[in-house]
Amino acid sequence: MPPTLLCVHPHPDDESIACGGVLARAAAAGARTVVVTCTGGEEGENLAGIDLGGESLAEHRRRELADALDVLGVEGRYRLGYRDSGMAGEAANDHPASFHRADLDEAAGALAVIVRRERPDVVVSDDAQGTYGHPDHVKAHHVTARAVALAADPHADLAAAPFAVPKRYVHTLSRSRARQVHRALLAAGLASPFGDGAEPAFGTDDAAVGTRVDVRPWLGRKRAAMAAHASQIGPDSFFLNTPQEVFATLFGTEEFVRQGVSPTDDAEDDLFDGVTAVR
Numbered sequence: 001m002p003p004t005l006l007c008v009h010p011h012p013d014d015e016s017i018a019c020g021g022v023l024a025r026a027a028a029a030g031a032r033t034v035v036v037t038c039t040g041g042e043e044g045e046n047l048a049g050i051d052l053g054g055e056s057l058a059e060h061r062r063r064e065l066a067d068a069l070d071v072l073g074v075e076g077r078y079r080l081g082y083r084d085s086g087m088a089g090e091a092a093n094d095h096p097a098s099f100h101r102a103d104l105d106e107a108a109g110a111l112a113v114i115v116r117r118e119r120p121d122v123v124v125s126d127d128a129q130g131t132y133g134h135p136d137h138v139k140a141h142h143v144t145a146r147a148v149a150l151a152a153d154p155h156a157d158l159a160a161a162p163f164a165v166p167k168r169y170v171h172t173l174s175r176s177r178a179r180q181v182h183r184a185l186l187a188a189g190l191a192s193p194f195g196d197g198a199e200p201a202f203g204t205d206d207a208a209v210g211t212r213v214d215v216r217p218w219l220g221r222k223r224a225a226m227a228a229h230a231s232q233i234g235p236d237s238f239f240l241n242t243p244q245e246v247f248a249t250l251f252g253t254e255e256f257v258r259q260g261v262s263p264t265d266d267a268e269d270d271l272f273d274g275v276t277a278v279r
């Protein structure tokens with residue numbers, strides 16, 4: 001049986017930005033790939049000002065997501081059905097249907113059922129800081145951690161048989177790569193998301209980042225998947241307006257921190273490392 005990679009993302013477009021490379025790489029290697037999207041992205045802005053033809057933004061983003069998942073070769077597609085909570089401090093945080101307000105065990109239970117059905121070898125989500133602090137990204141971390149625990153718990157009253165996920169990761173950006181990206185953007189005369197200072201403080205301590213995956217052969221797919229989210233990632237965004245070589249610096253490596261094990265010196269270059277031995 002081919003291995004399965006399951007990625008959990010808060011909004012349509014996060015899967016392409018954070019994990020587009022590993023999703024395309026896994027699909028190319030014959031693995032089954034699964035994406036769970038927690039919200040409809042209702043609070044996104046129509047940045048590119050595109051004509052929605054009477055559709056709501058969430059309806060439009062649903063089609064953009066389907067196109068992006070087609071580009072990445074994602075077979076399993078699930079939505080948890082919560083409402084986008086908006087940025088921290090916005091009124092949408094308190095919407096009763098928001099992901100931010102969702103009961104942790106209820107959301108984790110829904111995800112745990114998907115985990116039991118898919119039986120993934122690897123699960124990926126945001127880190128506990130929500131990557132950049134967005135409430136839905138923070139929530140996605142906690143919901144995923146709880147779901148993986150529930151899926152394995154024989155006492156959890158959920159559909160399908162219990163399943164222990166062999167490897168769980170959070171996606172991240174190391175401090176050294178944040179600096180590298182920052183310098184490459186400034187050197188190309190482009191704005192950096194990390195400001196115009198000499199050394200951005202953003203990023204995870206390099207010593208904690210044990211898994212770096214080279215996704216350069218799949219950068220074209222990653223870029224096309226990002227571009228499919230045209231309402232969110234316009235041609236003028238720093239994601240897409242960067243020259244090819246800077247884009248490769250930005251996105252040619254995807255970095256991860258394995259969860260639930262103490263850090264070791266064994267650097268990994270693939271999320272499926274050791275998985276065949278496990279199975």
Ligand SMILES: [Zn+2]
Nearest residue numbers: 010011014134
């Ligand atoms: Zn997001």
